[in-house]
Amino acid sequence: DADVTQTPRNRITKTGKRIMLECSQTKGHDRMYWYRQDPGLGLQLIYYSFDVKDINKGEISDGYSVSRQAQAKFSLSLESAIPNQTALYFCATSDPHSNQPQHFGDGTRLSIL
């Protein structure tokens, strides 16, 4: 089983719809991250969470919200999806206490029509 699992893997939806992307991890890491990947732009940080009670905005948080339901679960919501939010979305985890790098899930491909 994958250490970082993202659901769904693919989603096509319409403008204005509310979308939730989910991430769960079995690595026991405290820190979780949501990134967006666009061609030619690399990965941009949307939100990150250091524990259940600590949520922080990243570089491109406008139009997104997150929820850290438990140490192992971190979900990303698009309240009212728009076409320029079409992208690949990745969840990642890290354990700063052991200086481990970030570990990524396999992503969700989101298309907004």
Next chain:
Amino acid sequence: QQQVKQSPQSLIVQKGGISIINCAYENTAFDYFPWYQQFPGKGPALLIAIRPDVSEKKEGRFTISFNKSAKQFSLHIMDSQPGDSATYFCAASISSGTYKYIFGTGTRLKVLA
């Protein structure tokens, strides 16, 4: 100051050749520099990482060269193989505090058989 500039955007190498990807940064507070490898349909996976107290790190066919004074680091793939064809991302972070990654824009490598 938070940017990490990566070049080239794409690279084609013959099998057995050397692939070289370069990254440059401005923020001298960065102290952890990972390289990630990403195959289509998969999330980025850590390939190799370096800290600024060493000038070179080698793992198999992959080597990171680090030039602290020039604020540059590069990935060298020796004896490149078709299986190395992937997108490569450099990143930089500060170990203390937020440990956020700043990613380069990626290099799409194609190794010809």
